[in-house]
Amino acid sequence: MIGRKALVAATGVVMLLFVLAHSFGALSVFTGPNGINAYAQALQNLGPLLLAFRAVMVFVLILHVTFAIMVTATNWKAKPDRYAVRRTRVATFAGETMLWSGLLLLAFIVCHILQFTLHATPDVVIRIDAQGRLDVFAMMRESLRLAPVSIAYLIAMSALFLHLFHGIQSVSQTIGLLNEKTKPMFQIAGITLSTLLLLGYGTIPLMILAGMGVFGK
Numbered sequence: 001m002i003g004r005k006a007l008v009a010a011t012g013v014v015m016l017l018f019v020l021a022h023s024f025g026a027l028s029v030f031t032g033p034n035g036i037n038a039y040a041q042a043l044q045n046l047g048p049l050l051l052a053f054r055a056v057m058v059f060v061l062i063l064h065v066t067f068a069i070m071v072t073a074t075n076w077k078a079k080p081d082r083y084a085v086r087r088t089r090v091a092t093f094a095g096e097t098m099l100w101s102g103l104l105l106l107a108f109i110v111c112h113i114l115q116f117t118l119h120a121t122p123d124v125v126i127r128i129d130a131q132g133r134l135d136v137f138a139m140m141r142e143s144l145r146l147a148p149v150s151i152a153y154l155i156a157m158s159a160l161f162l163h164l165f166h167g168i169q170s171v172s173q174t175i176g177l178l179n180e181k182t183k184p185m186f187q188i189a190g191i192t193l194s195t196l197l198l199l200g201y202g203t204i205p206l207m208i209l210a211g212m213g214v215f216g217k
């Protein structure tokens, strides 16, 4: 059981690092078309390395989801009267909804890859910029300008917030770092990181919808 939980924690940390790194890439949209198009082209230039990285991340995601569902199912079986337990347990909303925020994020990741990596959704506009690169700036702006797309992103970012809010504290417990002394520290780390990611990622659809800054030109 500990082995499974450790695997969920380790794969969760790997994906947290990805989400942090990816936020810098996505936020480069605020530097304008040149910044984000150059960044996306640099990624494409990695060639087979990018393919290998993608394969590893898909494997990590599958492990995380599979073992998280197994751990949750075992917990539910161990506590068949879990509603009675809930009444007496101090559990946060984020902790109680980990499975649902996780499944929502999984649905988001599938749609997001279909949209921005595979360009397979009808909202995607493909243009080539003056330097002959894929115009990722225009692609993001044209998609997120559609209110339903932006709203779906904001819902997914809220799920990411809830998932990380609880997940970061949960990891510290699994690896045995959580005690009365360190608890406030991990709580602050969880709240700070999840809030920063919510604000960072959330600003993109909001600014595009409002047509502000670089998106107003």
Ligand code: HEM
Binding pocket: 019, 022, 026, 040, 043, 054, 105, 109, 112, 113, 116, 117, 136, 140, 153, 160, 201, 202, 204, 205
């Ligand atoms: C406003 C928020 C976001 C924006 C604007 C955004 C933008 C993008 C873009 C433009 C790409 C395609 C990159 C390329 O192929 O050149 C991409 C890929 C991707 N994004 Fe996001 N992203 C956002 C949030 C997220 C979040 C929260 C996650 C994870 C929970 C995520 C996971 C991914 C993954 C897994 C890929 C595929 C990476 C690849 O193609 O190798 N994204 N994103």
